[in-house]
Amino acid sequence: MNRPPKGAPRGRRRYPSRKKHQGRRSARQSHFSPDADPQLKSVFSDIGTPKNRPFRPDRFQTEAVAAMTESDCLVTAPTGAGKTWIAVQTIRRVFDDGGRAWYASPLKALTNAKLIEFSEIFGTNQVGILTGDRKERPDAPVIVGTTEILRNQLYDAMHQGVSLNTDLVVLDEAHFLGDEERGVVWEETMIYLPPRIPLLMLSATVGNAGAIADWLTAIRGRPCRVVAERRRPVPLYPMVLDPGGTLLPLKAKGERSARRLHKKVERLVSGKKEPEFSRRRGLPPFGDILRVLKAFDLLPAIFFLKSRSDCDAALNLCHGAVPLTDEKKARIFDRIKRLTDNSPHLAHHRQRIHLEQAGVAAHHSGHLPGWKLVVESLMTEGLLTAVFATSTVAAGVNFPARTVVFFNSDRFNGVEFIPLDATQLHQMTGRAGRRGMDRIGFALAVPGRYMDLRLVARLLASRPDKVVSRIRINFSMVLNLLLSHTPGQVEELLKRSFATWLLMANAEESRQKSRMAGVHEVLWENFQRHLAFLKETGFVDTDDRLTSDGVWASQLRVDQPLLVAECLRQGLLPDTDAAQMAGVFACFVNERETDDRLEGRLVPNRLKKTVTRIQKKLTGFSRHMKSRGFDVRQLYLRPAAMTHAWASGYPWENVAGDYGMAEGNLAMLMMRTADNLRHTANLLNVFPDAAVTAREAIGLIMKPPVVEGSDADEGDDA
Template identity: 35%
Template structure:
């Protein structure tokens, strides 16, 4: 029972925050303090930045923004980084407010676009801002879920573009994972968006326990000391775990162990251990798609069923619903029956190599508790709402596309943050598997370190520059870009550089005051000495270079029988040349000397021009391996050279700097400081001052570069766009040419190359299949650097090959222009997906396309096939919306790709799915995990 004071405080809060009170009345759980603080700030008219751990319930604040928008009769955009999250949030909001109030815009789907609540990917909102959509005028709230994505080096710039460009009347709700520089990020938001409340919570709603599995035994990772909860605890590695780890290493015979003898714990044994400990459902992270699929197959072959018979029937029903649009032949190609068998046993894989229908099935089953173990790559940690009771990390190393790297503390926290389901579990569990190269101390460091620093990845692009200049002009665009988080962080880092620069300047002044000689000017004397030293060094290098060239030229002129003097090396003395040959670009002599040695001599044995002192006839049948032949020829060589002088070396010409060196030496000797007994000390003091001066100059250059780095990039891009005819040189608002208007509607990493190809009418003779193949080269990036042999393997029609060649030529020409301005380079076209796109648009089945690729030596998973096709579709549809001759062709190509595994869910299907899930919730209440 509440005290009178608590009741009074609660009543006062309800009166001052009526909308929050109405919102919380609809929930079946109480809000946490950080959620209340954020919602109150939002209702009070502030923007908010909420940083909290995964699963803490940040989205409640975003949902309250939706509530406020509806209460005010305004609009709210709820943005997410990926389409799967948008679909998920759309379903959540439809369950709560009904389909009439909610719309979905993801590029693939456009449902009810005039609704007051619009769920969309962040890219869609960015594009709406640039084209001046009327929807923007209605917005009063924008929720940016997973805003820490702005650190993503490929897509992060989109978040900053949106934050900077949103109209002033929009209140921003930024939801982020816990970051260590939340205060810095909040300060930037305040600088560009105005009043912003920063709310940070480090508390997980469900406590997380850390473990290591050694063999089949589960150990606590940390030992806690200190009894009273109010006291600070000292967390150390569990000594029992350390002992067990040491014993394992000793069995393997060494500090790091013999990996050839070590065998990792079988995945089936890990699952069995988790099941016995009551730690299922679990997400089992394996940083390999093939590893995830293999783990599912191992568990399926092992035969342990984790689901009851009645659950298996429901699993089949859900799987069939998600795959209803796929043909029987497609299902066979996808391994549907083996996949379904594993699902009915309680096992599944989740990674980018699966088609969306399979991934969505696994996600629904897991949320419903009908999938007990998901073997996943790290992509599952990026936002999808699939919390588990426990998380397993098989390794602490993952491949980043180029190299294998250890997990960072931030990555470890992101992965293990999935453990512990709010409202279901009282605690979550993170389990790391022991191996010879994973010691408990390392895992403890990862588990207890909280350093995930948010760093901007923002850079201006060609499309961005055209849109900005068109709207606000060149000067204002540059100022706006300099308001980015990237520039904000650069400017803050400059503070430290300025301090270092000032210290270096002060050191310079101090050192210069200490440089003094009563006999003369130390600076003048030191400069003379420095110039002389540099000239002598260069002259010496020049003489060495001349000598090497002389040796190389003269050795190449020597013929069989020439007698030469070898001045250095183990076999120095007179020798007769048996033959000469070029090895690795240098001439090598095979000789016989007076000591009967026969072997190779190269240019390193000579110091200058090599002139024969005499010649000696070498028998045609001479065999250097025959001892008698060597003795006879060596004796004749000794007789010929007895008493002979090696001869004088050919004099070299004096170098061009010789007279200057002589002059400087004379000036140095006659300088007053030269006679000072402390002259070397004086020069040393002066050189210290010069070093400090150089350091200050370098720091000054860094300060200048950082304080205007984005501005320089923008100016370089502006120069490229003017030269190519996309912008008028005036740079005034609206100074966008017809070509610039085309570029402004192309959002692609290869935006400028796409625009160049489209405006040149280079694709007018292509078919729909041809165009899909060529456009694929503008989006496709091979995994792990795997290329595709387009020289010897077909890529479609002859027209495709010609168009790809033209595209590459345009890319080279473009990069010459960008390089001349110092602007960002354009990504090279990659034709590795051209054959797949061509065959699919031509009407081949999924099985035929994948088989065709395999025969061409190109392996691709069905999930990757779908993913790249969707990116091709997206770019085709952008081209299809342009006012060009090929717009209709591009639309046709995109439409031809949307079939089978690429068919999108209809509006009715998405709404039905939302209501299917709603039927399982209590009427009138919403439970958010």
């Protein structure tokens, strides 16, 4: 790891390391001998597989199912405790009565997994999916989809003056209400959902469930119960790896010492010398660590690392550490073959050799969704020894292990490194211990310059952090609310926000409450600011009603709806060239500052002229937006060029290599571009040429390996 700048506080970093590790073992790395503190002997004696007993639901599960007969319900329970069982039983009751259910999740991968799971339970023809990429059986009685799609359906229902066509809504990963980027979608969904539709929310990490339930009770007029379960289905034991190879208990013995370090760990962190791991340059000795874990039957393991490059480089250090039997190699080979039969690109993945020869894999956003699914399948089926992942895998992906290993007590938030909070650490350690496969799970902290063991002990004994409101006003929200509401009615909706309720609830005196009653005015003033701009630009008339432009622009539920709308109004989109259309839309979805210095061969002149023309024609509109205080993202040429190349038939490997983008990032760019194109494709009655070309562009970019198998043909109907 890079040294922190002189004078910087220990344990904090200003910038992520950019060093590329070559995977060579450092000459300073020693082969230490696996050992364990005597206190761990009794703990390790609990390792093993629990007896196979008939399933009996826990008290909290039956309590939650019963609560849903007469109220809404927010269930908080540790990862793997069985929250999905509650959802299935609640959906089954609606399904058996001839009703309809909507199951919303934050991740497309999780939604796809639920489609398979629910299809086995309710029948393939009874379950549909709506994610943007996929639209199958939209009239099925059970729908799984992303929360954004559910929110958009609520917009449409309000516009049409009808109630959402469902009798139950399940919001999985309900703590996304506090997500900085997407929390607004969860909050809008909860505010707009008609009170007649019962709401079941599931989460492992909510520190203020009672406040959320009280808010929902207040705005929906029906009670919302909290059902909480704090006991993990598989107990967690935290440990520390001494640099000499000895496993130590993290905490001192006894319940009263829950936050106090074990005496040997205390000596370790209080010593004048940094632990040996932190003095090594390059990567930790993963092979040696695997040998220690193997010696005490602590595998399989998930290693949480700080960067994608570290995850990839770690694989080279694992070969020979835990040899695989010929039988296991054969099973892995056979499983990979079946999983990649329809994808030559995945079948020849450069990391396949690590799976087959060492039983280890990397899992992070830089990999293709299809490859991550291969890794998840192998890990879930117990075929892998270890997975090296970034902390993002802690939320939403289901492949627990016996042990999780982490090296840092901080994380990079996109700007700087900040300490982990209780919620993030609970999500990571929630993967330790497999229900039905383990009697105990382990969290192993490896000391180093960016590991604060006292903080880790404190966080493990803490409850998850409180969820806060992330509601904010944006142009898509304003346009869609004006489809069915007057500004006065919108103001009443904004008074129902979680942010307003929290401030009201925290006001102690009635006089304070009177002043706090106007807190919604921040949102209301922001709404009015957006409304004024829409009037200035012809999307709303003087009577606060949408103009004809405003009506069709409301359907552009995309990242930058007004810029896309202005392109349509001025006829700037290349509506006779689908590859160029794809490239242009990639400009609108790109969020990163990009280096636009490209070799001439990588940027066709026609595309460059098109993007330059759009940039110039939008200059006046963009300046107007900025003058009114709205952010306008710059349109970069690089994402347009790489998307155009892929849409034009350029080989995938060449696109990723020539334009310098990780496969996972490139696939995400294509999927988000397709999502944005779909909204223009839906404007067939208003802009027929652009709509047809947008539909064609989707087909050009949504192909293997961006999507695999039948998914490649399903996006066109979404």
